[in-house]
Each structure stands twice: as C-alpha cells, then as structure tokens.
Amino acid sequence: MFIDPLVNPDAWGTALKDRLIPVGDAIGDTSVLITHAHPDHFDAKAAADALAHGGTLVHPAGTNPLPVPAGTRARPSTLWEPQLLGDFTATAVPASDGYGDPQVSWVISAAGRRIFHGGDTLWHGHWWRIGRQFGPFDAAFLPVNGARFGWRKPVSGLPGVLTPDQAVAAAEILGARRLVPIHYGVSGIAEYVEVDDPIARLREAAREKPVRIEPLVPGAWLEWQE
Template identity: 35%
Template sequence: MEIQKLNWAGIRLTSHNKTILIDAVEDFSYYKPVLGDAVENLLAFSDHVQADYILFTHMHLDHFDKRVIQKCLKKDGKLIVYAGLEAIVKKLVEDVEIITLNLDETFTENNITFKPVFAMDGIGEIQSSWIVDDGTTKIFHGGDTIWHNQFWKFGKENPNIDYAFLPVNGVVVNFEIIGLEYSPVPASLNLKEAFAAAHLLHAKKLIPIHYGLFAHEKCYIPHVFDENDMKSVAEELGQKYITLKDGAILIES
C-alpha cells in the first residue's frame, strides 16, 4: 500500500491498482471566518488524482469536499458512505454510485475491505471513523473524533492495525458565530489522547493529522505542541509514530 498525506486530515491510499481518498479536501475557503487562513500552501491534487473509492468521516467542509468528489471520482468509482450520513449525502451528490454501510458492516472489492466504526464529533454531529484493509496493510482513520470509550473495543476486534491516522490538535472552538454556545472542552483529540487511542488500537504507528494548518485567535484555538512534546508522549505511552508533511508519501511493501 502506498500512503500519501494530503491537506489537513486527508489521505490518499493506493493498493491493488486502486486509489482511495479519505477526508480529501482542497478548498477550505468556506470555513475561513472560523479557521483563518492556512499557514502553509495547500496541496493541489484534484487535477491529477482519479479515485476508485472516496470516503469521508463527516460533513464538515474541512473533511468533505463536494468538488473533490466531482473532479476526482472515476465514472465507475464508488462513494462509500456511513449510513448515518446517507440522506444528507444524496441531497448533495448526484450521479455517483453510493455504497452505504452501517457501523461495523464491511464492503470488500478488489481485495480491499472498508468498514465504518463508531466516532464522536466534537459538537454533536454525525461522524464515523474508517478502517481500510488491503490484506497486507490495515489503516484506521479517525477524522476529528474526540475521546470516547470504544478504542478498547476497536483494538480487540480489529487486530493488526498498521497505521492510525488520528487528530492531535485538541482544538477549542468558539462557534457562537453559527449559533453554538462556547465550550472550553476540546473538540478533537489532543496529543496525549491521540497517542493513547493509538496505543489502545494496538496500532504499530500513529500518524498525526488535523493539526498545524489552521488557527484563529477567537474561533479556532488549537493546542500548541512541538516535536519534543510528541517524543515525550510517545515514550510515556510506548507508542511509535511517524509524522508526514502534506504531500509526503509513505510506501509499505
């Protein structure tokens, strides 16, 4: 499996001559009032990536990009959707084949298995995490989930996870601009929670996502950390990790 880190929480997987996009977003402009400007140049990929399968964890526009689906999904490609989001997706996306899965239900095609599992969104909206397994490499993608009590269960029921892609920015959001009361409780996993979740998943390595690219002094306030903090938490919890810059490729045999 070849793994490429895309913008923010996005990844591209290539296996068995098939391309999979998860949480692949290119246009973050709609969320600029609350996320602020990207602090680094965004990776442009939609002009040259053609996907056989597209997945997303939830409908926030920093994880779901309708334009990416329109540009990147092959004519015979499939949009794989958690059942809790099916009705919303069908109102937004037309003329594509949709595979709908309940939590813990699997779909296998071309020797690749897809499974949505429980997740919790930081502001109470519908979300799932995804497990993708090509028979050689198994990945877990956690979108921007907060901490919940299912990580123990996932680790027991889904052995041999190679890479856990988990959010680490522990962001505090102030979305009063869209009618949500302020809460000081983080709306995504923080660094220590992500390492602990990866440990409970028995993942060989954590790959941090959903950090570093956005911050807004009033609306979107991430937990700040550096490489030394990651090393310290990794040693404390005995959890290995790899950091990938946007655009970087990890190739596994």
C-alpha cells in the first residue's frame, strides 16, 4: 500500500532536496491511496508505476484524479467508511486543505498496527473524534512545516498546513505513540515559505508530551519497537 507516492521531480523541482524513492517494485495486491489531487500528492507517474501490475487507486469522494492507470480500479472513498484493501483496512477521515480543495487523511490498520497519515492537512476540529473512534495509533505521519502560501490573493499570512506545535497537539489528541514528520524540506520558493528548522521546533514542542518524534530519511523503514 502506498499513500501519496511521489517520483516526479517536476512536482517541486530543485526546491525539494529529498531523494525520491521508486515505487515500481510492488508485489501482490497493490493499492495507492491519495489524500488529495494536488500534483505533489497525486503523482500520476508514481501511481502508474506502483500499479503497473494492477490494483486499486483509492481517492477522496469528490475528486477525480486523472489519468487512472491502465488495468486498475478507481475507488472513491466516503468519509468514515472503512474499506478492505487486501491485508489492509483503510478509512478516509476529515482533513482541511489550505486552499479549500477536497482532502482527506487516512487511518490504516494491518497486522495489529494502526497508523494515521495526514497528507498536508492544517489544523481542524476533527482530531478528537478521529482519536476517540480509531486511536490510539502506533504512529501518526503528520505534516509539520507550517508553510505560508503566497499564490492566492489576498495573501492570508497564515499557515496552510500544520505547524510543529499543531502537529504535536494533533498527535497527542490522536493518542499517537510516535510522530513521524512529513511534508517539510522545501526551500527557495518565494511563494511557499515553511517555518525555520521544523524538526528542531517539533522536538521542542514535544519535550513535555507523551509523543516520540521519529524523523525518517526517504526510503527508511519505521521499526516497531514495542
């Protein structure tokens, strides 16, 4: 199962220094889940690579990600409705996009573990219901860069994605044992400015909280320690 896979370097160009990890080596039943249809989250090439041998492209109801890879099924997902996808159970839950475009986060369960993947949501009021209904989580993958956008006018000057402080608060409400930061490391774009040193700020925000911060380099595995 892949969530928002990205292999196309044109999505961010030189502004994203992270290594992009190939996804064309999937074995068995394969699903690609996307949180929303922006090109850095729905990468059509990544979806086609991951689903080269068939499978399911799962997307939020109300979005229409195109093109759907040949030989695959497209499955729109309604909020709060669990779906069986091979060995996984996936449930779309509410998220809020900085532009107001349709977006979800994903709750994924398999093999006795449960994770939360936030996409690039900003702060919203659904964290408590998600935590009560699905928590606790073994890990929450949450955006942390607090980016401010300048492309739409008038400019708000407010974060369009979770800040480090908000990510820690969300992880605590969700009952996440660890927070894996995602959606950070973009620089050099005048119209997209993330907070300075988001990982240091994340660690500072979590200092007195029961949440372990666990950054991962691209391609690394998350090791379950309990």
